[in-house]
Amino acid sequence: MEFADLGVIYWHLNAKNYENDEELDKIRKERGYNYMDFLDLCPEKMDNYEQKLKNFFTEHFHADEEIRYCLEGSGYFDIRDKEDRWIRVWVKQGDMIVLPAGIHHRFTLDTGNYVKLMRLFVGEPVWAAYNRPQEEHPARKEYTKNFVGNVGVALEAH
Numbered sequence: 001m002e003f004a005d006l007g008v009i010y011w012h013l014n015a016k017n018y019e020n021d022e023e024l025d026k027i028r029k030e031r032g033y034n035y036m037d038f039l040d041l042c043p044e045k046m047d048n049y050e051q052k053l054k055n056f057f058t059e060h061f062h063a064d065e066e067i068r069y070c071l072e073g074s075g076y077f078d079i080r081d082k083e084d085r086w087i088r089v090w091v092k093q094g095d096m097i098v099l100p101a102g103i104h105h106r107f108t109l110d111t112g113n114y115v116k117l118m119r120l121f122v123g124e125p126v127w128a129a130y131n132r133p134q135e136e137h138p139a140r141k142e143y144t145k146n147f148v149g150n151v152g153v154a155l156e157a158h
Contacts, residue, residue: 034121
């Protein structure tokens, strides 16, 4: 299974030089990522850390792309394949991943228990997550039409 078959895009960039990275600038310009912020995900730097991590690990999708660039540390994105099975993607320093709108996914940390992510958006950030099942949501229907077809059934998130 190729990531492109699921609508997932991946780059490996120089995270140590992200402030001056011409390739990152090119990607941001070409894809319209004009808003950026940072997320330090670890117990020492985040209020309500346990609850946030639990929320990130609940299976969901977004109405917009989710763009994450790992600057430090590492963690796991779990994404659903066309047969509704999990694919675990270990993101480490320098990995940039784009999850298409409507793809079921979740995120968790690995044993290092720390990640610093750059979050990119087209326009103002939208934080809405739609927990499974919500197969009638327009973003989910569009994703299914473009990448999945009629495979899979709605499941309850756990």
